[in-house]
Amino acid sequence: MSAVTTSIDRRNFLKTSLAGATGLIVGFYLPGRREVLAAGTEPAVLNAFIHVSPEDKVTILISKSEMGQGVVTSLSMLAAEELECDWKRIHWEFAPADKAYFDPAFGMQGTGGSQSVHSGWVPMRQAGATAREMLIAAAAQKWGVDASECRGENGAVVHTATKRRATYGSVAEAAGKLTPPTDVKLKDPSQFKIVGKPTKRLDTPDKVCGKATFGIDARRPGMLHASVEHCPVFGGSVVSFDGTKAKAIPGVKDVVPIMTGQPPVVTGVAVVADNTWTAFQARKALDIKWDEGPNANASNASIFREFEERSQKEGVVARKEGDAASALSSASQKVEAVYRAPYQAHATMEPMNCVADVQADRVDIWAPTQFQTPSQQIAAGIAGVTPDKSFVHTTYLGGGFGRRGWSDFVIEACQLSKSMKAPVQVTWKREDDMQHDYYRPASYIKMAAGLDASGKPTAFTARVACDSIMNWFFPGSIKNGMDSSSVEGVQDIAYDIPNILVDYQLTPGPIPMGFWRSVGASQNGFFSESFVDELAAAAKKDPYEFRRDLLSKKPRHLGVLNMAAEKAGWGKPLPRGVYRGIAVLEAFDTFVAEVAEISINKDNSVRVHRIVCALDCGQVVNPSIIEQQAMGAMVFGLTQTLKGEITIDKGRVVQANFDTNEPLRMNECPKMEVYIVPSKEVPRGMGEPAVPPVAPAVCNAIFAATGKRIRKLPVRSEDLA
Amino acid sequence: MAIHFTLNGKPTTLDVNPDMPLLWALRDTLNMTGTKFGCGMALCGACTVHINGEATRSCITPVSSLAGKKVTTIEGLSADNSHPVQKAWMEIDVPQCGYCQSGQIMSAAAFLAKTPNPTDAQIDDAMSGNICRCGTYNQIRKAIRVAAKLQAGGSKSASSDTGGETESAMERADVLAGGAE
Numbered sequence: 073m074s075a076v077t078t079s080i081d082r083r084n085f086l087k088t089s090l091a092g093a094t095g096l097i098v099g100f101y102l103p104g105r106r107e108v109l110a111a112g113t114e115p116a117v118l119n120a121f122i123h124v125s126p127e128d129k130v131t132i133l134i135s136k137s138e139m140g141q142g143v144v145t146s147l148s149m150l151a152a153e154e155l156e157c158d159w160k161r162i163h164w165e166f167a168p169a170d171k172a173y174f175d176p177a178f179g180m181q182g183t184g185g186s187q188s189v190h191s192g193w194v195p196m197r198q199a200g201a202t203a204r205e206m207l208i209a210a211a212a213q214k215w216g217v218d219a220s221e222c223r224g225e226n227g228a229v230v231h232t233a234t235k236r237r238a239t240y241g242s243v244a245e246a247a248g249k250l251t252p253p254t255d256v257k258l259k260d261p262s263q264f265k266i267v268g269k270p271t272k273r274l275d276t277p278d279k280v281c282g283k284a285t286f287g288i289d290a291r292r293p294g295m296l297h298a299s300v301e302h303c304p305v306f307g308g309s310v311v312s313f314d315g316t317k318a319k320a321i322p323g324v325k326d327v328v329p330i331m332t333g334q335p336p337v338v339t340g341v342a343v344v345a346d347n348t349w350t351a352f353q354a355r356k357a358l359d360i361k362w363d364e365g366p367n368a369n370a371s372n373a374s375i376f377r378e379f380e381e382r383s384q385k386e387g388v389v390a391r392k393e394g395d396a397a398s399a400l401s402s403a404s405q406k407v408e409a410v411y412r413a414p415y416q417a418h419a420t421m422e423p424m425n426c427v428a429d430v431q432a433d434r435v436d437i438w439a440p441t442q443f444q445t446p447s448q449q450i451a452a453g454i455a456g457v458t459p460d461k462s463f464v465h466t467t468y469l470g471g472g473f474g475r476r477g478w479s480d481f482v483i484e485a486c487q488l489s490k491s492m493k494a495p496v497q498v499t500w501k502r503e504d505d506m507q508h509d510y511y512r513p514a515s516y517i518k519m520a521a522g523l524d525a526s527g528k529p530t531a532f533t534a535r536v537a538c539d540s541i542m543n544w545f546f547p548g549s550i551k552n553g554m555d556s557s558s559v560e561g562v563q564d565i566a567y568d569i570p571n572i573l574v575d576y577q578l579t580p581g582p583i584p585m586g587f588w589r590s591v592g593a594s595q596n597g598f599f600s601e602s603f604v605d606e607l608a609a610a611a612k613k614d615p616y617e618f619r620r621d622l623l624s625k626k627p628r629h630l631g632v633l634n635m636a637a638e639k640a641g642w643g644k645p646l647p648r649g650v651y652r653g654i655a656v657l658e659a660f661d662t663f664v665a666e667v668a669e670i671s672i673n674k675d676n677s678v679r680v681h682r683i684v685c686a687l688d689c690g691q692v693v694n695p696s697i698i699e700q701q702a703m704g705a706m707v708f709g710l711t712q713t714l715k716g717e718i719t720i721d722k723g724r725v726v727q728a729n730f731d732t733n734e735p736l737r738m739n740e741c742p743k744m745e746v747y748i749v750p751s752k753e754v755p756r757g758m759g760e761p762a763v764p765p766v767a768p769a770v771c772n773a774i775f776a777a778t779g780k781r782i783r784k785l786p787v788r789s790e791d792l793a
Numbered sequence: 794m795a796i797h798f799t800l801n802g803k804p805t806t807l808d809v810n811p812d813m814p815l816l817w818a819l820r821d822t823l824n825m826t827g828t829k830f831g832c833g834m835a836l837c838g839a840c841t842v843h844i845n846g847e848a849t850r851s852c853i854t855p856v857s858s859l860a861g862k863k864v865t866t867i868e869g870l871s872a873d874n875s876h877p878v879q880k881a882w883m884e885i886d887v888p889q890c891g892y893c894q895s896g897q898i899m900s901a902a903a904f905l906a907k908t909p910n911p912t913d914a915q916i917d918d919a920m921s922g923n924i925c926r927c928g929t930y931n932q933i934r935k936a937i938r939v940a941a942k943l944q945a946g947g948s949k950s951a952s953s954d955t956g957g958e959t960e961s962a963m964e965r966a967d968v969l970a971g972g973a974e
Contacts, residue, residue, distance in 0.1 A: 279888035297821060322810070348820070703932075
């Protein structure tokens, strides 16, 4: 591969300065993808910043939220690779909310979709290379030599012939006055010194001593603590409330209504106190009369009944190839199945929270947010200031998994600060967090397939019925009845089947929907890869070989499938009572195959002994973080396979804490192995793609062990009795 | 009524509602936010501290129970990340989001103090009260084995035994790229 030359339109290049900062600051407009910007916003997609201070402090500004996925380290590595600075002395900061940091994929500043490394891959390296060239130019000017005779090395400019050396800090101020170069050469990957190497995370030291500041740790002078009693029924509201008894409790400052929705109605009542525990306790003394609204009778049974009814009718076509109906009717063997998946809560370890300080002419929020731009706009709206007077201080996130793309906690903190005329921290109890989430959609799917006499699939049909995440996130945004996130993981089935029809019945419901680690693939991957296993069984073929034969035109699927099978020792004998299952999926342009080894305990519970994961996420930025993310995703996937479930009764969530919705614990955690298939493709994300194959791999192993096909998650011991 | 106890080696007085859990007295009264709130019901272990050396869930421990006791929080485990468990956690790069890790580290430190040479089953038993939603369990297992060696004074051997763990995925990739497999 040759060195990449990047051309940067001078108009698209922006030299800017942070308040009070001196020295060199570099950032980029990222050309392209402007069509995703909302009307009225400027096409400024400034993606990366590097700050070199005269004191030789190199700071990388991180425009993404760090929620465990290692983005602070990965993005810093990309910039440092080209900057030629001393990695051991690198500093970083979370960037403020600004159009400069919009992600071109989203048209706003936010973190999700396993997007960060992919969208930072070129701009962060360009930022590093441009900064380096400007520093070199400044030093060359000072020395009266040609810039081409100098190089950047370990945080300094070196004149190769005379070995003169100027630290970056010593020339930073002069460099900041230069016109940035319009094109810079990026290194060929063979020259990488940092990128691609196992590199320790920059955030670890602060995370082993309690120093890392999460949203819940933000403290402001004079800050009050609040907690909100929300209407237990989705869509309900407050008729009236009496805070007299709560206000009589020592330490309680006030009782304040919370307004949400369009048009705004009172949906919660907050207690504001001088500490969190008092606010929690005083909520019990609130006297609230609720209007439970139209959803008071909603239940799992009523919701799934609606899915089933909807699935009787044709949906909006997501994918159509050939004539699946005729191929099905003429097939020599037909396989049909219905699968279900439940709602899932994010259950981040750090419950929702936010600190807001609303003042007359500005608002500041300290927020564990994934989406800075909506948070900034919402805070500005409540404070009655323009967005440029709305300052988002992004903290560490104690887990995100998609939950913190919503800004409900920001609304509460800002309303309370405005009302109290003081900084206020709102903290949710675990019960609030679990019962007022934006859930992974529950989903229902009917699938059918036809096999010819040799066992080769000739037709595949799938009809999905579930609510739409996008319709909840951008109300009214779904015009044609199609939300691709509802069908991803089944619509993109990769097998060589000539006739395919996938359609979707958008089924609006009362339960708030949200992005959950790996989104639609989290349930659809279970559906499609379990059903393909059913087809292998119907064809009387080995599940690995069956998949392999149907993926001959899909090299990246095949690459991970073969590696997972090889590393797991597919086909080789296992200890007595242990069985294997396999699954392969693509999600967010990353390819993952997993082989699970399980046994069935005497009480019919499932023991997962080992999962082997092979993945292809393009070029590798930090293999250590890839391994971490793959293992973490497998644990997340095991929770949804074996344990996690949110159910609805009387319009409210049944589960409340980790006793009734319990994540996987260490004693249930299998051995995990991660193998990376080498690739020269552009890097893709690893935050999510290892989640979807877990459930089908485990359930296919259960079938191998018992002959019982699991078509509904989570797996319950009664299903195996 | 004021409660007197020792916090991270220093005499400390708390004059709060005696029913207030230690967790909230630490976080909101003393502004020591390293100890985390996760569930409020001793289900997740994020709030784990040591009371007289025992790993204890501070979210259900009322301040009234602390009189005369010795409390250690994550801030007091060491001044400079030099506790063997902290060193091991850095060597293995355990944390992802990091929110549960104060509790994980405090549980591990109390466990290793009593069980210097743990078996894998003992590690799982001791640590299963601490939930990690990011799924760092395999890394925690490794780090506890490293910490046990560091605690025994074998820092070099600990390092050479496990230093390569985080490189495993890439080494495999290199091997495969070179066609050696």
